[in-house]
Amino acid sequence: MSTLAEENYLKSIYHLSMGDENVSTNQIAAALNTKASSVTDMLKKLADKALINYTRYQGVSLTPSGQKIAVGIIRKHRLWEYFLVEKLNFKWDQVHDMAEEMEHISSEELIDRLDKFMDYPQHDPHGEPIPDCNGNFKSSELKPVSTLELNNSGVISGVRDQTPSFLQYLEKQELTIGKKVKVTEIIAFDHSVVLQIENNKEIHISREAANNLLIAL
Amino acid sequence: MSTLAEENYLKSIYHLSMGDENVSTNQIAAALNTKASSVTDMLKKLADKALINYTRYQGVSLTPSGQKIAVGIIRKHRLWEYFLVEKLNFKWDQVHDMAEEMEHISSEELIDRLDKFMDYPQHDPHGEPIPDCNGNFKSSELKPVSTLELNNSGVISGVRDQTPSFLQYLEKQELTIGKKVKVTEIIAFDHSVVLQIENNKEIHISREAANNLLIAL
DNA sequence: TTCATAATTTAGATAAGTCTAAAATTTTTA
């Protein structure tokens, strides 16, 4: 069994190591809003438990058992987010903090039954893939809208930035998951993009927004 | 905001003070499986926060704000138990420990939406009343089967002892909530009771079981 | 390649919650 703090460290390390290098102490400190010295303390503890590979000053990576725990937490987080949106009718910008608490409910059987209850969803409300009960999932093959060329189109399938303010902005612009968009104009000056959505409405979004809105082709 | 430990103390004090006297340090220690000295420490902290009335050596009672928190925790516990049984198909003897974790999920809005999602259930799977979002509920007016006289009948509506072993025993005997039972014999020697259930099957239960099985008339 | 800077670790401290052992208080009982 892991403590709540340990689980949060493992989850952070997992997310940060997507760019598969070793993760640095400072990166973890930033992600967890804590100090580097606190991180070092915890890294020693996780290394003692064989959940991470750690050499002083060299950063860390997850061991297979650390990875298993991290994926388990992420599975719980995403399934609870799905539950909150699909069953309790929360908006996609409201569920993160609640799921952050719920992901630490320990029972595996509970989460497997929740998974079944919701008919084994594949993606959370932000388009992130949900690991199955064995921890398997396909890493999302999504690209930012900003990589689309003129007159090309795609289906909105995820968001890179999941802050409530960005999600609320997208909601207001009707740029939500499942919507089909076509690039009708790319402004050379600032790389902002004009998108056409299904009702032929045109929406002008910034380069930054286009970088954070993900599509499947 | 209260910590997890504080919430557990408040909940215990609430349950123990049903026999409405002041609750003693030792009672709390026994309920929480901890030491009297630890309890004293926490009582000081809760008193500082004005959640309990505490005078050294005199035991404690909840203040209105302490009571409000306690009832909130109990509401969450019972709603999650109901969810686990009704939506995820757990058995009534499996849900206590899970709900013990889930009752600490902080969001009020979450629990109110869960309540609505399940259509405002009045009782948890063990027959305990579920407080509404204002903390109101009628205290259950149930009596033990052992108080029934010969040839009288009632509907099983709750259990006093909620240990898994007792719940499993009742399940096996088909003595579950909602079943109508009639007392067909009372053995004078040991005060054990013979019950007749709907299919005319007769079931012989001990005095102790009869004391812990509750009926509405 | 050496020195300045950035990153990381160590040392020592703090807060929450718990413990044991001893002291204080209350309750029981003779």
Add this chain to the structure above:
DNA sequence: TAAAAATTTTAGACTTATCTAAATTATGAA
């Protein structure tokens, strides 16, 4: 009602997770 027993509190210590400040190690610019 005074001594014995039980209960409760205090004192001091431990663990987890955190912090600040100082020391150490790595990095990168000249």
